[in-house]
Amino acid sequence: MDGKQGGMDGSKPTGPRDSPDTRHQLSLRTLITQGWLVNIMTADHVSPLHEARLRGHPSCVKILLKHGAQHGASIQPESDLASPIHEASRRGHMECVDSLIAYGGNIDHKISHLGTPLYLACENQQIACVKKLLESGADMNQGRGQDSPLHAVARTASEELVCLLMDFGADTQAKNAEGKYPVELVPPESPLVQLFLEREVPLL
Structure with a gap:
């Protein structure tokens, strides 16, 4: 029996072209070919680029960027x-x-209530993203307000x-809006206190 005919239960074999990401890519390419606008916004101000990013489809993100999708959250210049x-x-x-970085996304884009992309990555402990942003030249001291x-x-x-x-x-000596150094926000039982002190933080 030819193994390529399908499984024991008669189901069709699946391959790379059957994956959800591939199907999304094919659908997206078809829509763009038919003149679909890549920067169209929903009533909730969600763009196709946002949707692809939220669903974790990097291939679709690349396709949208290649066809002129805007990096910002809104077509309006300030949002x-x-x-x-x-x-x-x-x-x-x-x-x-x-x-997004490869296509010119602003890595230091600061939004008042969110901060910078680096700040959000740090706040949510996304180590790989933090490293990528830093290696790409993100300002390591720009955060949310005075919070670095x-x-x-x-x-x-x-x-x-x-x-x-x-x-x-x-900057280990930067103060936030409450006048606190980063070391003052470390849980007292954490060994990080000593690490900060070793990096020449002013003694408190």
Whole structure:
């Protein structure tokens, strides 16, 4: 019996072309070929790029960017909505972050109530995204308001992220709106306190 005919139950074999991501790609390419607008917005201000990023379809993100999808969350030049790179960074969608950066996404885009993509990645402990953003030139001291990415990771007591930010030159002596250094936000029982002190933080 030819194994290519299907399974024992008569079901059809599946392959790469049958995967959900491939089907989405084919549908997307068909729509674009038919003149579908890649920057069309829903009533909730969700763009196709947002939708592809939210669903974790990096291949669709690349297709949309290639055909002129805007990096911002809204067609309006100024918006408080999260941009695709903010959402991708927050959720740890590394391939999407990579594509957005490659197509000129603003890695230091600061939204008042969200902060920068780096800040969101740090706040949600998305280590791979934090590293990618830093390696791509993100400002390691720009966060949300006066709260820096280092303040964010100090709260979570993430040693790996603290070390990563420090290695890229994060300011350990920056104060937030409450006048606190990052070290003051570290849980007192955490060994990170000693690490901060070793990096020449002013003694408190």
